[in-house]
Amino acid sequence: MAMEKWSxxxxxxxxxxxxxxxxxLVALExxxxxxxxxxxxxxTGVRFVNSSNLAKMLKLRKQFLADGGKLILCCLxxxxxxxxxxxxLDKLFSLSDDVSTAxxxxxxx
Numbered sequence: 001m002a003m004e005k006w007s008x009x010x011x012x013x014x015x016x017x018x019x020x021x022x023x024x025l026v027a028l029e030x031x032x033x034x035x036x037x038x039x040x041x042x043x044t045g046v047r048f049v050n051s052s053n054l055a056k057m058l059k060l061r062k063q064f065l066a067d068g069g070k071l072i073l074c075c076l077x078x079x080x081x082x083x084x085x086x087x088x089l090d091k092l093f094s095l096s097d098d099v100s101t102a103x104x105x106x107x108x109x
Contacts, residue, residue: 009035010040015046054089
């Protein structure tokens with residue numbers, strides 16, 4: 001699994017294409033259930049996202065916000081970025097260019 005507990009309340013998830021991406025998103029959802037946490041989703045290894053993954057990401061975003069946490073997407077490739085633009089989700093998600101900047105942003109939150 002590509003999920004790292006970066007600190008007590010911050011997770012770093014290095015995603016890859018399906019089926020691993022779906023498994024990692026579900027694992028993150030279970031890991032943070034019931035407590036306040038934040039996460040960075042690193043899309044370096046992802047070439048495309050499907051509608052099921054977008055739905056899982058939206059559910060995670062809602063869960064993080066409800067618990068007072070933050071969810072940041074980073075290192076988006078052209079295909080993933082295009083999918084977010086077409087669906088308008090680029091306006092909903094917090095985005096970052098790289099993992100370091102995303103982690104720093106969460107720590108200042």
